[in-house]
Amino acid sequence: MQETQSPQSIESGLQRRGRYQRRSLEEKARIVARCAEPGASVAAVALAHGVNANLLRKWIERARQEAPPPRAAFLPVQVSPAAHALSASPGAYDGVVDVELGGARITLRGRVDPAVVSALIAGLRR
Structure with missing residues (x-):
């Protein structure tokens, strides 16, 4: 027969009840925030915190579901004179597109489809 323990507070904001640990919302938020850091691995963070x-x-x-929706933001755009004429295919242009968002930078050269640029920006925002 398994013996149950009464809840005990532990210094790091978690409680132990039986064999499970109950973590405070603040503790969970702190651990989730560690996962969002650059180069962080969910598995490594989990292992470091015993989760x-x-x-x-x-x-x-x-946390993603409870977060407020992202606000629309204006991005700086630099327009340079067109070096090439409009290409023959509709929706594609010859030139260079630099996209920088959240510390990531992507440069597209040659024919660039606007749908591809939209998909890249959406991917960088995640």
Whole structure:
């Protein structure tokens, strides 16, 4: 028969009840924030904090659902004189497109389809 323990507070903001740890919302938010840091691995963060990686992924998903929707932002655009004439295919242009967002930078050269640029920007925003 398994013996149950009464909830005990532990210094790091978690409680142990039986074999499970109950973490405060602040503690969960701090661990989820560590996953958003550049180069962070969910598995490594989970291991460092004694959390199952699948449970941490659930916390991350819940935090994304509860977060307010992102606000639209204006991005700086630099327009230079067109060096090439409009290409023959509709929606494609010859030239160079530099996209920089959130520390990531992508340069597209040659024929650039506006749908591809839209997809890249959407991907960088994630």
